[in-house]
Amino acid sequence: MTGMGFITPIGKDLETVWTSLVEGVSGVGLITHFDTTAYPTKIAAEVHDFDPEMWMDRKTARHIGRYCQFALAASLQALDQSGLDPRSMDPDDVGVIVSSGIGGMEEIERNHTALLERGVRRISPFMVPMMIADMAAGIVSMQTGARGINFAIVSACASSGHGIGEAAEIIRRGDAVAMLAGGAEATITPLTMGAFCQIKATSERNDEPQAACRPWDLGRDGFIMGEGAVMMVLERMDHAEARGARVWGEIAGYGASSDGYHFTAPNPEGEGAARAMRKALAKSGYSPDQVGYVNAHGTSTKLGDIAETKAIKSVFGAHAAQLPVSSTKSMHGHLLGAAGALEAAATILALDRGVLPPTINLDSPDPECDLDYIPLRARPKKVDLAISNSFGFGGHNATLVIRAAESTLEVPVLQ
């Protein structure tokens, strides 16, 4: 991993995001994107003051959806940090995966309103390219010159966990030298928020937005919708070393599974999540005892918090009692299809900087959730190996194993 880009509720560049993570800054506030008078949930983690024309020309900005604008801005940051230019190498060797859980909801809603109120001829000819969930990957290719393997992965809130894992596999199997991989989402819209309110999945702690996302805390009452994009440059190690790129961390393993259980609820024993973690560790060649940090999916819902806690205990056994686990969602909210990418990036930064980000708002832990969740404050700790979990509606589970660039661990010989 040689570069990262961020458009998030807690910062629109790496250093701001990192400062927010270690200082426990919440990006949650009252929704400003639309009138929430009739909504039980009136809070979300919005991206504020995003000017797409900092990253693209006016016409491009006008013709792509908000989630695509985020993806392009984050991709350009990641390439800039990495120093990789697809146009200065064989562009067919650079692929793009931008995952999104939903795609361009705002654009669907706007055009549906136009259809009902003003008729079929007022549907924008750009609606389809603005809303389809694969378009971010297409736009990033058009704007960066990366012409290799290119698509989107849609697996709800696990989308970019899968995206980064699959991108690493694409490089490993030789189909690309480098991949731009991550996720983008922009679903703080009237229809989407209303739909999540109807599932009773979102927090209604409207009077204390910054305290609303409280994974593993007894006072939790649902997740907080976020928006944004995080993209990273993954690159074959010998290629990165040959060009002298700074390596921030490594994707050492990836495992995925399905609960096969329910539309929206996780398996209450966390059985599917545990299988994803075990597979990822097995593929990395490391043992559970070598893991020093878990960046949890941790959405701040009772069912999810308990299931993930049980899953971690079943995978790590006695080691779970000493294993620090945190949910950075407590700060940046739930970016749905971009969540896995933001959390993988947070994990890489935690290993790089030797500081584990906290779970903020964890004042009164649920007795059923009894791991070390790094409550309230960041913890300085040098860790060589971590995992990042992402789970999605539909029962999709993805786990990434991340190794520090400066790791003292031996690289296992894989079969």
Place this chain on the structure above:
Amino acid sequence: MTSNLKFSELQELAAEILGVEPDQVGLEKSFARDLAADSLDLVELIAAVEDKYDVELPEDTLEAMHNVGDLWEFLQANARQEA
């Protein structure tokens, strides 16, 4: 027949949709060649022009127009908008 339309308003409208500066939208400019408008842009432009000027602008009519001046003449002859 309305003769009190302001050309600057059409310039601003077209500029917004085509992603150019208003003063680039000159009477002699071709939509496709000079203003880089593709077929999707023109569909969007038709909708915006119809709304603003309360006219019907069939797609083949716009396609038959060579430049911004042709559209401007059409609007002056057909617009029902009160300026």
